[in-house]
Each structure stands twice: as structure tokens, then as C-alpha cells.
Amino acid sequence: MNCTNGLTVKLRHQERATKTLRPAHCVVQLCALAVAALLSLGGTTSARAQDNPSVEYQVKAAFLLNFAKFIEWPPNTFQNERSPMTVCVFGYDPFGSALDEIIRGKNIENHELLARRINEVPDLKKGCQLVFVSAREEKRLPEILNNLKGVSALVVGESENFAERGGGIQFYLENNRMRFVINVDAVQRAHLTVSSKLLALARIVHDPGHPKGN
Numbered sequence: 001m002n003c004t005n006g007l008t009v010k011l012r013h014q015e016r017a018t019k020t021l022r023p024a025h026c027v028v029q030l031c032a033l034a035v036a037a038l039l040s041l042g043g044t045t046s047a048r049a050q051d052n053p054s055v056e057y058q059v060k061a062a063f064l065l066n067f068a069k070f071i072e073w074p075p076n077t078f079q080n081e082r083s084p085m086t087v088c089v090f091g092y093d094p095f096g097s098a099l100d101e102i103i104r105g106k107n108i109e110n111h112e113l114l115a116r117r118i119n120e121v122p123d124l125k126k127g128c129q130l131v132f133v134s135a136r137e138e139k140r141l142p143e144i145l146n147n148l149k150g151v152s153a154l155v156v157g158e159s160e161n162f163a164e165r166g167g168g169i170q171f172y173l174e175n176n177r178m179r180f181v182i183n184v185d186a187v188q189r190a191h192l193t194v195s196s197k198l199l200a201l202a203r204i205v206h207d208p209g210h211p212k213g214n
Helices: 029-034 055-069 098-103 121-125 135-147 184-189 196-201
Strands: 085-090 111-118 130-133 154-157 169-174 177-183 203-205
Touching (some): 055 085, 055 098, 055 130, 055 154, 055 177, 085 098, 085 121, 098 111, 121 135, 130 135, 135 154, 177 184, 177 196
Parallel strands (some): 085 111, 130 154, 154 169
């Protein structure tokens, strides 16, 4: 994997999910910090139909972990200093067990990372600090964002124009490499503080008509 002028992870589409990812080696320290979660991932054995995820979603799971490391939530987000930090996957789950495996045993500021699958929009308000919305669920983004108004949750997606439509972070492929967009207005509305290190690796966008945020 190479990191040049941004956080990139080359995806080999022909590579099977059971093949491990090699650890990233970046000369630039900033890039090394951002890809620290890209550890070797093995095959999965769970019987769920959506298991055995592609390499792409193993990588995206690692990115979610890194996002959590470089974003600060308001103190009142958690019931106490040891309450879990929950990554919620809404509706269709493309990760299989990869997300659970990469966050297992991880803690951020004493908050244990947990993964949950949520099928009902109102339930996203119940303790989700990160919300992933797959491309299959993108039509429900307006409903999701409306439900999360006033909630300090980072909404991450992968569909086209996801960030411009109000999502916090959007994955996209460029020259077969994984990159991401941050809508700084969206994260400000959620009262989240994004590290300058993460912002330096992202393409920055704003809400339409509000280039300087709210």
C-alpha cells in the first residue's frame, strides 16, 4: 500500500476476501497514523449470509476505526467516561464480521468500541456514535439525517454525493484507490471536533449554498 498526497489504500478487485492485507508502511508520519488500524485480516467463518466480506469492506472497517480515533465527541455524548463507543451499521451490512473483528478489544479514551446492526431509523438515536449507511440504503439518508438532528453522531457512507447531501464522511474510489470526503458543515452540526490530521488527508466539502458552514 502506498500513501501519497492523501490517505489511499490500493484495492485489488481480483483479490479474495480470505487473503490477508499487508500492514501499511508510509514514510510520512501523518499517513502512518491514519492507517495504523489496517492490520492483517484473515478469513471469516461466521455463518451469516453477509459474511466473507470483500477486501474493500475490510479496508473500510479499518477506516471507521481510524475515524473514531481522530474525532472528538462532546463529553455529554456518553453516560460516563467508560461507556462504550458504538459503531452502528444501518440496514444492509456489507462488512460481515470484518467490522467486529477489527474493533474487537479496541478502546478510545477508555471507551470500548462495539458494533451494532440497526434496522429501524429511530433506533439510531439510541447510543450510536458512528453510523455507516451502505449504498443500498442511500435513499433513506434524508430520513436518517432528520432523525439524528441534534445528535452527536458521525454519519459515514459510500454512495455518490453522500457528503454533499449532508453525510459527515463519504468513501470514494479514485484511480482504484480508497479516499474520503469530509463535509465540515455536517460534522459541525453534530458538534464533533475533527482532528486537523484527519482533515489534512480528506477532500473537504460544504453544504450547498453554505460554503462557510452554519
